[in-house]
Amino acid sequence: MFNDFLKKMMGTGSSKTDSKDVAKKRLKFALIYDKLEVSDDTLRCLHRDIIDVISRYFEIDQEAFKMDIRRSDDLSALIVNTPILSAKRHVSSQGQR
Amino acid sequence: MRCILDGRIIVITSGKGGVGKTTATASIGAALALEGRRVAVVDMDIGLRNLDVVMGLENRIVFNVVDAVKGKCKLKQAAIKDRRIENLYLIPASQSDNKNVLAPEEMERFGEILRKEFDYILMDCPAGIERGFENSVASADEAVVICAPEVSSVRDADRVIGLLYAKSITPKLVINRIIPEMVERGDMLNHIDVVDVLSIELIGLVPMDDQVIVATNTGTPLVLQRKSKAGEAFRRIALRLNGMTDLPIEVPQAEGHFWRKVGAKLGLGK
Numbered sequence: 001m002f003n004d005f006l007k008k009m010m011g012t013g014s015s016k017t018d019s020k021d022v023a024k025k026r027l028k029f030a031l032i033y034d035k036l037e038v039s040d041d042t043l044r045c046l047h048r049d050i051i052d053v054i055s056r057y058f059e060i061d062q063e064a065f066k067m068d069i070r071r072s073d074d075l076s077a078l079i080v081n082t083p084i085l086s087a088k089r090h091v092s093s094q095g096q097r
Numbered sequence: 098m099r100c101i102l103d104g105r106i107i108v109i110t111s112g113k114g115g116v117g118k119t120t121a122t123a124s125i126g127a128a129l130a131l132e133g134r135r136v137a138v139v140d141m142d143i144g145l146r147n148l149d150v151v152m153g154l155e156n157r158i159v160f161n162v163v164d165a166v167k168g169k170c171k172l173k174q175a176a177i178k179d180r181r182i183e184n185l186y187l188i189p190a191s192q193s194d195n196k197n198v199l200a201p202e203e204m205e206r207f208g209e210i211l212r213k214e215f216d217y218i219l220m221d222c223p224a225g226i227e228r229g230f231e232n233s234v235a236s237a238d239e240a241v242v243i244c245a246p247e248v249s250s251v252r253d254a255d256r257v258i259g260l261l262y263a264k265s266i267t268p269k270l271v272i273n274r275i276i277p278e279m280v281e282r283g284d285m286l287n288h289i290d291v292v293d294v295l296s297i298e299l300i301g302l303v304p305m306d307d308q309v310i311v312a313t314n315t316g317t318p319l320v321l322q323r324k325s326k327a328g329e330a331f332r333r334i335a336l337r338l339n340g341m342t343d344l345p346i347e348v349p350q351a352e353g354h355f356w357r358k359v360g361a362k363l364g365l366g367k
Binding site for chain 1: 247248251252255256259280282283284285286287290293294
């Protein structure tokens with residue numbers, strides 16, 4: 001509008017970031033974080049299922065199995081770390097879908 | 098299966114409190130009734146009722162929604178008829194119980210009774226996502242999410258939208274309490290920002306309006322006040338809900354600025 005036009009002509013307003021843009025950015029991050037919040041129950045189920053699946057193909061050390069969700073500003077990762085004791089020789093194709 | 102002639106149950110919700118659910122319920126309900134539909138507005142905020150005072154019907158409460166659901170009275174006894182607007186009925190909340198006196202299964206059954214009597218049933222949902230929310234949503238076919246253009250309200254709206262999707266309800270969005278001057282200055286999220294973050298269908302933009310408090314002071318319906326910009330915005334939302342889907346959504350504008358008017362005429366406006 002005319003006011004914006006004037007502001008631009010006089011060079012004011014360009015240095016200042018609009019507070020609503022800050023709001024929008026913070027909101028987007030907050031919503032991503034909110035959705036990544038996983039309940040302990042879900043984590044326990046995921047833990048069990050991953051062990052089940054890997055165990056079909058490998059002998060693993062279940063005690064040393066580690067699972068973690070790591071978050072940083074722009075991405076989150078599910079990190080699974082498990083020692084493999086040995087590969088299973090005869091993987092049945094029934095296990096696969 | 099539901100009969101096509103049965104009424105539609107629409108829940109008005111927001112997650113956060115104080116964003117205008119009750120005002121929206123009263124106004125949209127009144128506007129739908131003015132269109133000639135039979136409308137019931139149900140105050141689901143058990144223990145903290147307010148829809149009755151907003152509508153100016155607080156002196157006429159005898160029975161309430163808990164009585165009606167529990168079968169302690171007939172639906173007709175709990176539904177208070179508005180004397181100014183034909184076909185508008187209020188089913189008030191009970192003030193002495195808490196939200197746990199009702200269960201979602203009971204509300205589903207009650208919803209079936211309401212559908213037979215009314216074209217539209219608007220459920221005024223309490224703030225929060227606990228039992229009161231569950232009860233309000235239990236029988237709903239549709240949902241309108243009310244959101245103010247501020248961080249906390251948008252975040253809570255997003256949470257509620259997720260919960261509604263989980264119940265197979267696709268909600269529609271109303272952005273309320275827009276202050277056009279602040280939007281213009283870049284100090285308030287505009288409707289494009291909010292829709293971008295929430296990504297659901299928009300059905301109305303409502304400006305901040307002093308008339309809302311004036312109307313609540315006297316208990317008169319906002320949509321009957323000619324000067325009220327918010328009332329007009331709610332009326333247009335009601336028309337859209339009632340099938341006039343091509344009615345354009347007006348963006349609230351700051352008023353009375355000479356250069357802005359000139360700018361708009363010259364096509365410089367956004």
